[in-house]
Amino acid sequence: MNAPVTKPIHVGLKPTPFIERLRPLNKFESLEYWKGYWSPADYGNAEREYFAIRNTSSVFDLSPMTKYRITGPDTVAFLQRMVTRDVSKIKVGRVGYTVWCNDEGKVIDDGTLFRLGENHFRLCCQENQLFWLSHSAEGFDVNIYDETDEVTGLSLQGPTSCSVLKALGCEGIETLKPFEMRAFPFAGGEVVVSRTGFTGDLGYELWIDPSLALPLWDGLQEAGKPFSGVEPIGSHALDMVRIEAGFIAAQVDFVPADQAIRADRARSPFELNLGWLVAMDKGHFTGRRALLEEQKNGSKYCLVAVDIDGKYPADGSIIYHHKETEVGHITSGIWSPTAKRNIGLASLLVPFGKTMLDDLWVEIYVMRELKWEKLMVKCTVVKAPFFEPARRRATPPLTY
Amino acid sequence: MAERADKTRDVIVIGAGHNGLVNAAYLARAGLDVLVLEKNDHIGGAAVSSVMYEGWTYSNCSYVCSLLRPEIMRDLELPRHGLQVIPYEGGATMMRNGDHFATYYDHDVFREEMRRHSRKDAEAYDHYSTAVMKQCRWIKPLLLRTPPDPTSFRPRDLQELLYLGKHFASLGERDMGELIRFFTLSIADFLDEYFESDVVKAHFAGSGIIGTALGPYSPGTAYVLLHHYMGDIDGSVGAWGFARGGMGSVSSAIAASLLSYKGEIRVNSEVAQVLVENGKATGVVLANGDIIRARKVVSNLDVKRTFTKITDPKDLPGDFLERVTKFKIRGSSGKLNISLDGMPTFNNVPAGHSSLRGDLHFTDSMERMERAYDDWKAGDWSRDPYVDMLLPTQIDPTMAPPGKHYMSVFVQYAPPTLSGGRDWDGPARQQFADTVINQIAACSPNFKDLINHYEVRTPWDIENEVGLTEGNIFQGELTMDQLIFNRPVPGYAQYKAPIANMYMCGSSTHPGGGVMGAPGANAAREILRDLRIHGMDPRQEIEL
Ligand SMILES: Cc1cc2nc3c(=O)[nH]c(=O)nc-3n(C[C@H](O)[C@H](O)[C@H](O)COP(=O)(O)OP(=O)(O)OC[C@H]3O[C@@H](n4cnc5c(N)ncnc54)[C@H](O)[C@@H]3O)c2cc1C
Numbered sequence: 001m002n003a004p005v006t007k008p009i010h011v012g013l014k015p016t017p018f019i020e021r022l023r024p025l026n027k028f029e030s031l032e033y034w035k036g037y038w039s040p041a042d043y044g045n046a047e048r049e050y051f052a053i054r055n056t057s058s059v060f061d062l063s064p065m066t067k068y069r070i071t072g073p074d075t076v077a078f079l080q081r082m083v084t085r086d087v088s089k090i091k092v093g094r095v096g097y098t099v100w101c102n103d104e105g106k107v108i109d110d111g112t113l114f115r116l117g118e119n120h121f122r123l124c125c126q127e128n129q130l131f132w133l134s135h136s137a138e139g140f141d142v143n144i145y146d147e148t149d150e151v152t153g154l155s156l157q158g159p160t161s162c163s164v165l166k167a168l169g170c171e172g173i174e175t176l177k178p179f180e181m182r183a184f185p186f187a188g189g190e191v192v193v194s195r196t197g198f199t200g201d202l203g204y205e206l207w208i209d210p211s212l213a214l215p216l217w218d219g220l221q222e223a224g225k226p227f228s229g230v231e232p233i234g235s236h237a238l239d240m241v242r243i244e245a246g247f248i249a250a251q252v253d254f255v256p257a258d259q260a261i262r263a264d265r266a267r268s269p270f271e272l273n274l275g276w277l278v279a280m281d282k283g284h285f286t287g288r289r290a291l292l293e294e295q296k297n298g299s300k301y302c303l304v305a306v307d308i309d310g311k312y313p314a315d316g317s318i319i320y321h322h323k324e325t326e327v328g329h330i331t332s333g334i335w336s337p338t339a340k341r342n343i344g345l346a347s348l349l350v351p352f353g354k355t356m357l358d359d360l361w362v363e364i365y366v367m368r369e370l371k372w373e374k375l376m377v378k379c380t381v382v383k384a385p386f387f388e389p390a391r392r393r394a395t396p397p398l399t400y
Numbered sequence: 401m402a403e404r405a406d407k408t409r410d411v412i413v414i415g416a417g418h419n420g421l422v423n424a425a426y427l428a429r430a431g432l433d434v435l436v437l438e439k440n441d442h443i444g445g446a447a448v449s450s451v452m453y454e455g456w457t458y459s460n461c462s463y464v465c466s467l468l469r470p471e472i473m474r475d476l477e478l479p480r481h482g483l484q485v486i487p488y489e490g491g492a493t494m495m496r497n498g499d500h501f502a503t504y505y506d507h508d509v510f511r512e513e514m515r516r517h518s519r520k521d522a523e524a525y526d527h528y529s530t531a532v533m534k535q536c537r538w539i540k541p542l543l544l545r546t547p548p549d550p551t552s553f554r555p556r557d558l559q560e561l562l563y564l565g566k567h568f569a570s571l572g573e574r575d576m577g578e579l580i581r582f583f584t585l586s587i588a589d590f591l592d593e594y595f596e597s598d599v600v601k602a603h604f605a606g607s608g609i610i611g612t613a614l615g616p617y618s619p620g621t622a623y624v625l626l627h628h629y630m631g632d633i634d635g636s637v638g639a640w641g642f643a644r645g646g647m648g649s650v651s652s653a654i655a656a657s658l659l660s661y662k663g664e665i666r667v668n669s670e671v672a673q674v675l676v677e678n679g680k681a682t683g684v685v686l687a688n689g690d691i692i693r694a695r696k697v698v699s700n701l702d703v704k705r706t707f708t709k710i711t712d713p714k715d716l717p718g719d720f721l722e723r724v725t726k727f728k729i730r731g732s733s734g735k736l737n738i739s740l741d742g743m744p745t746f747n748n749v750p751a752g753h754s755s756l757r758g759d760l761h762f763t764d765s766m767e768r769m770e771r772a773y774d775d776w777k778a779g780d781w782s783r784d785p786y787v788d789m790l791l792p793t794q795i796d797p798t799m800a801p802p803g804k805h806y807m808s809v810f811v812q813y814a815p816p817t818l819s820g821g822r823d824w825d826g827p828a829r830q831q832f833a834d835t836v837i838n839q840i841a842a843c844s845p846n847f848k849d850l851i852n853h854y855e856v857r858t859p860w861d862i863e864n865e866v867g868l869t870e871g872n873i874f875q876g877e878l879t880m881d882q883l884i885f886n887r888p889v890p891g892y893a894q895y896k897a898p899i900a901n902m903y904m905c906g907s908s909t910h911p912g913g914g915v916m917g918a919p920g921a922n923a924a925r926e927i928l929r930d931l932r933i934h935g936m937d938p939r940q941e942i943e944l
Contacts, residue, residue, distance in 0.1 A: 028506070044505070044506060045489065045505050045506075047487060047634070047636075048487075048489060048505070051486045051487065051795075054484065054486075055484065055486050055644060055795065055796070055797070056795075056797050159797070160797050163802070225803070226802030226803035227797050227802055228793065228794060228795060228796070228797040229794075311470070311635060335634055335635060337633075337634040338479055338484060339479050339480075340470055340473040340474050340478070340479050340634075341474060341479075387479070400797055400798060
């Protein structure tokens with residue numbers, strides 16, 4: 001008997017369901033490495049793409065985003081145990097942002113929980129979590145299934161996005177509230193639209209069967225024409241808006257606790273300014289004891305938004321008190337084209353950033369015509385987001 | 401004259417142009433009680449948006465943004481007050497032979513386009529860019545500084561002169577010479593040093609003549625190009641963009657900032673005269689006879705208007721008045737704002753091409769540009785004008801209904817007064833519009849059919865509505881004899897009028913016209929300094 005021949009796996013970037021449309025548009029072949037998928041960094045002009053998010057509409061392929069389907073009778077109990085938020089408060093048809101911690105109360109990852117049914121959730125996150133999910137599920141009657149390649153996501157973000165969806169045929173989309181989701185008939189199937197995103201602006205995420213990915217793409221392009229277009233964007237532009245929105249990113253603003261090698265690298269939700277996600281009163285959850293302890297004794301670090309003098313992005317720069325003592329660093333920093341400020345997120349050693357707010361300085365190195373010059377510039381702790389248009393929360397959000 | 405029950409203000413600013421508003425906002429931010437008086441029923445001066453045809457918003461005068469100083473946007477928190485500036489890319493000159501010269505965002509793509517027209521020009525472009533950048537680097541730090549008085553021996557002036565000297569010397573010997581030459585060159589001569597292709601030259605030369613009563617071969621026009629290049633958007637020098645919602649959103653954001661600092665604005669309040677008592681400005685008399693008093697009076701009007709229309713000549717030194725009367729403020733531009741039922745197509749560039757998102761022109765040679773100027777000299781508008789034409793609604797979804805478009809057409813040249821006793825306020829206005837519309841239609845087959853409505857602005861209209869003397873868009877020409885310490889007139893470059901407690905803050909003062917805000921901010925700094933109020937120091941290190 002001949003053993004069946006196993007086909008070796010595909011070596012190279014993994015195509016997404018949108019690649020047929022996206023690749024020809026990516027004229028400068030500028031890609032971002034995202035877990036081995038074909039994913040654009042930009043389409044030749046990240047600035048133009050950035051402004052599409054803040055001015056018209058943008059589309060970003062979310063296919064590589066890790067998605068887990070969680071079902072079974074113990075789904076809620078399991079999630080209550082695993083994440084910090086009170087999952088019972090996320091109603092069917094709604095979405096909740098959350099984090100989950102290890103026993104030491106340090107954040108493993110953040111993600112969004114979509115409640116599709118009483119006992120049916122989808123968890124979308126940056127990092128692969130199956131290992132942790134399976135461990136946490138021990139003793140619970142749940143099914144956890146990686147559906148990354150079976151559900152395609154497309155993020156449609158920007159002031160005209162509601163009008164574009166209406167033009168696409170999503171009747172009544174203007175009544176969808178932030179963090180709500182709803183299914184709309186589309187091309188013989190359906191598209192699930194959630195009013196969520198990573199931009200801090202008006203925007204939606206569209207979830208669809210991969211077989212309908214291309215019709216969805218084409219439909220949006222057509223629907224967007226009268227509204228100054230729907231612009232494909234890459235990760236560069238997306239990164240800028242998420243910093244303006246004050247959103248953190250795993251592997252950038254924090255090290256996932258299960259990957260941290262050095263003891264001082266992991267951070268608790270409190271230390272990431274995500275205390276509002278911790279529901280201490282919901283009963284036991286992983287990390288709760290450590291977090292209670294931290295609440296009592298105080299956190300060691302804090303994450304704050306900062307406004308930095310001058311115009312040079314301070315990404316990665318060290319922060320000093322009184323220009324002398326090292327007290328932290330900038331985890332993400334950009335010049336904000338909308339706020340017209342030099343902004344950043346900073347990890348600081350408490351009490352700096354909490355009670356000690358004055359006399360903070362950032363050391364920035366800039367290269368001017370091949371010569372590095374060192375700047376010591378003032379840095380002020382401010383409140384995020386750096387940009388918050390009313391349309392982000394307004395329902396209906398039709399005026400742009 | 402009725403003395404109105406108004407309390408005495410710390411400061412009255414005459415005119416709610418963007419510079420008047422910037423000035424007032426900085427002063428109010430410093431805690432002063434500030435009142436802005438505007439003659440029109442709306443604010444903004446030449447930075448204004450309005451709806452003249454249902455569904456369409458026009459940027460009636462200025463239409464693109466680049467010069468507005470980022471320091472001012474930041475200090476006055478303009479983004480928080482609703483200002484969003486969206487850069488555009490692209491642009492093209494459509495040629496008579498059916499070809500085009502397009503600009504592209506990507507440097508190497510742009511070079512390829514230039515190669516089509518001249519291989520040498522493609523290579524020259526980087527050298528040209530470096531030369532312009534050197535000039536920009538020199539001029540930029542001066543924008544938010546008060547020019548020194550070179551004839552004074554006050555410590556402050558000496559210090560500022562020293563700064564200027566050092567800054568100048570930092571250029572190095574060769575470039576010091578270049579700089580001096582640059583300020584007096586014509587844009588044609590400057591471009592000739594780099595380029596050979598006529599269309600490439602004509603495309604770049606446009607920035608040297610916009611708003612200027614000079615032709616491309618006139619000395620001094622090289623600087624005008626620099627004036628259009630020294631702005632930046634988010635660090636990209638020379639880039640231009642749209643203020644979302646039209647240029648009026650610049651003014652409304654500044655006004656919102658001013659109000660947040662408890663300042664006050666009154667529209668429909670024309671100032672008839674600055675009140676001067678014992679050689680000191682003490683307030684203003686409104687056209688309706690009301691008197692409002694203030695410790696300081698600031699004029700946002702151009703210098704000629706300020707001192708020949710709303711100041712009693714008897715209160716002014718004769719030589720100053722003489723200089724002001726001779727101040728060069730010749731109008732040279734007109735404008736059409738057009739509501740279109742759809743996107744026009746162009747013979748020279750395929751529909752949907754990226755270049756259409758930028759500034760479009762039809763003047764494909766230096767000769768045509770100079771001839772356009774000849775008409776101006778003869779007291780006529782150009783029969784074959786240079787236009788700077790944009791369709792902002794390809795990018796800004798807020799200015800026209802979905803699928804429809806707004807077109808802004810800036811026209812060079814149009815004289816302030818027509819020869820042969822013709823009046824702008826008559827058939828000439830329509831004939832001027834027809835000239836422009838026909839020029840566009842020659843390249844765009846469906847253009848005329850798409851027109852719903854248009855607004856025509858001749859220099860006469862601009863003077864009458866905005867109050868820019870002769871319709872000069874910069875509140876005075878940008879030639880070396882009227883720049884830096886010579887602006888508006890020698891000896892008066894520090895925002896102070898010859899009358900005590902009276903100041904100037906309009907574009908007639910350093911560093912000049914455009915929607916920049918710098919004159920307003922600089923004047924505020926001088927006023928605060930005179931009042932010994934701290935908190936707005938000269939910027940030490942602009943490149944920070
Ligand atoms: C057609 C046109 C196109 C232009 N395009 C651009 C462009 O695209 N980009 C750019 O950067 N710049 C452009 N400019 C130049 C720029 O708009 C001006 O230089 C600038 O707006 C001038 O601002 P300002 O505040 O100094 O003066 P102004 O805008 O002239 O303000 C003066 C104010 O004073 C008011 N006033 C006058 N008399 C009285 C009185 N007696 N009492 C009370 N109030 C009075 C006026 O109504 C006005 O509001 C353009 C200008 C024009 C005219």
